[in-house]
Amino acid sequence: MMRILVLANFGMGLYNFRKELLEKLIEQNHEVYISLPNDQEYVPKLERLGCKFINTPVSRRGTNPITDFRLLLNYKKMIRNIKPDVVLTYTIKPNIYGGLACRLANVSYLVNITGLGTAVENGGLLQKITLLLYKASLKRAKCVFFQNSGNMNFLTKQKVIKGNYKVLPGSGVNLNHYALLDYPSDNTTINFLFISRVMKEKGIDQYLDAASHIKKKYPNTAFHIIGFCEDAYEEKLMEMQEKGIIKYHGKQSDVREFHKISHCTIHPTYYPEGMSNVLLESAACGRPIITTNRNGCKEIIDEGINGYIVEQKNSQDLIGKIEKFLDLDYEAKREMGIAGREKVENEFDRQIIINEYLNVIRKQAKENYND
Incomplete structure (x- = not known):
C-alpha cells in the first residue's frame, strides 16, 4: 500500500477526467489524498470514492505572488504532514508549486501538463517567469506527462525539461460512459452543438458569427450552446x-442528452488546450466535429474523415466548413461520426492513461520497497 497525494485546482476536472484512475488506486488499497478547493458538488463525490479531502484554496487565474507563495507553503506543510510516497499533480499551479514543494521535500512526483496556459501562450515577461518556474518545478519529476506533442516540443525546445517525459492521449475518454449513440434520424433540422465555457478564447464569437450567417441561408439549422456564460x-x-x-441551455450536468439530437459538434477554440475533452466525448458518441488547427484539437481530427479543421479566429473558414458539412448526405454524416468513434477507441481510450500511471506508480512502489 502506498500513500498517494493528488494536487488539483478544481473538483469537476478531477472527478470527470481522473475518477477512473482514483478508483483503481483505491481498489489496489492505496491511501489516496486529494488537495483542491472545496465545492458542494464534486468533493462529496470524490469522498464517496474513498478519497481523503484536503481543502486547499487555489487562485486558478490570479497572478498575485503572495497568494502563490502561500500555496507553495500550504503544499510544503501538507507534504510534511501526510508523508506521501508519490504525488500526482494536474494543471499549472499545482504542477509548479506542488512540484517545487515535492522537490524541496525530496518526494517523488508525477506531473501532468494539461495545457501551457495563456501566460505561456501570450509571450512576454509573464511567459519567461512561468517557464523559469516550470524549469525549477519539473527538474526532479519522476515523469512529466504531456497531453499533446506541441506542448512537449515547446518545453523541450525552451530547455525547460530534460528528464523522463512522454505524451499521453490527453485525459482519454471513458468509452462506456460516452457510448456510441444512434445518429439522429430526424433530418428536418440539423443541430450543431457548442459545448464549452462561453468565453472569447473558446471561439464563441466565431460560433455566433457562423450561426448568424448559416441560419439565414439554411433555416433548417439550429445552433445550440451549452456551458457557463461569462458576464x-x-x-x-x-x-x-x-x-x-441560437438556443442557449446554460450549464448542463450531462451533455449526452444533447449529443442524442446533435449532428455535429463545433469547437472553434483558440484557448491553450491540453487535449480537448469536448471533442473526445463528442467523437466517442459518434458525432462529427469541426475544430481549430491548434494543439489539443487537431490531433483528434482526420480531415474529411471524422470532421474538419478550421483556422482559429476565422469566422469565414468556419462558415465554409459548416456549409461543406451541410452538403453531405445523411449517410456521409453518419459515417463521419462512426469514424470518430473508431478513432477514439483506437487512440484515446482512458484506459491507456490509467495503465501508464499505474505502471509508473508500480515502479515507484518497487523503488520504495528496495530502499
Whole structure:
C-alpha cells in the first residue's frame, strides 16, 4: 500500500477526467489524498470514492505572488504532514508549486501538463517567469506527462525539461460512459452543438458569427450552446436567442442528452488546450466535429474523415466548413461520426492513461520497497 497525494485546482476536472484512475488506486488499497478547493458538488463525490479531502484554496487565474507563495507553503506543510510516497499533480499551479514543494521535500512526483496556459501562450515577461518556474518545478519529476506533442516540443525546445517525459492521449475518454449513440434520424433540422465555457478564447464569437450567417441561408439549422456564460456574453446570447439564431441551455450536468439530437459538434477554440475533452466525448458518441488547427484539437481530427479543421479566429473558414458539412448526405454524416468513434477507441481510450500511471506508480512502489 502506498500513500498517494493528488494536487488539483478544481473538483469537476478531477472527478470527470481522473475518477477512473482514483478508483483503481483505491481498489489496489492505496491511501489516496486529494488537495483542491472545496465545492458542494464534486468533493462529496470524490469522498464517496474513498478519497481523503484536503481543502486547499487555489487562485486558478490570479497572478498575485503572495497568494502563490502561500500555496507553495500550504503544499510544503501538507507534504510534511501526510508523508506521501508519490504525488500526482494536474494543471499549472499545482504542477509548479506542488512540484517545487515535492522537490524541496525530496518526494517523488508525477506531473501532468494539461495545457501551457495563456501566460505561456501570450509571450512576454509573464511567459519567461512561468517557464523559469516550470524549469525549477519539473527538474526532479519522476515523469512529466504531456497531453499533446506541441506542448512537449515547446518545453523541450525552451530547455525547460530534460528528464523522463512522454505524451499521453490527453485525459482519454471513458468509452462506456460516452457510448456510441444512434445518429439522429430526424433530418428536418440539423443541430450543431457548442459545448464549452462561453468565453472569447473558446471561439464563441466565431460560433455566433457562423450561426448568424448559416441560419439565414439554411433555416433548417439550429445552433445550440451549452456551458457557463461569462458576464460579457450574457446580453448578446439572450438577444440572439430572442431572434431565433441560437438556443442557449446554460450549464448542463450531462451533455449526452444533447449529443442524442446533435449532428455535429463545433469547437472553434483558440484557448491553450491540453487535449480537448469536448471533442473526445463528442467523437466517442459518434458525432462529427469541426475544430481549430491548434494543439489539443487537431490531433483528434482526420480531415474529411471524422470532421474538419478550421483556422482559429476565422469566422469565414468556419462558415465554409459548416456549409461543406451541410452538403453531405445523411449517410456521409453518419459515417463521419462512426469514424470518430473508431478513432477514439483506437487512440484515446482512458484506459491507456490509467495503465501508464499505474505502471509508473508500480515502479515507484518497487523503488520504495528496495530502499
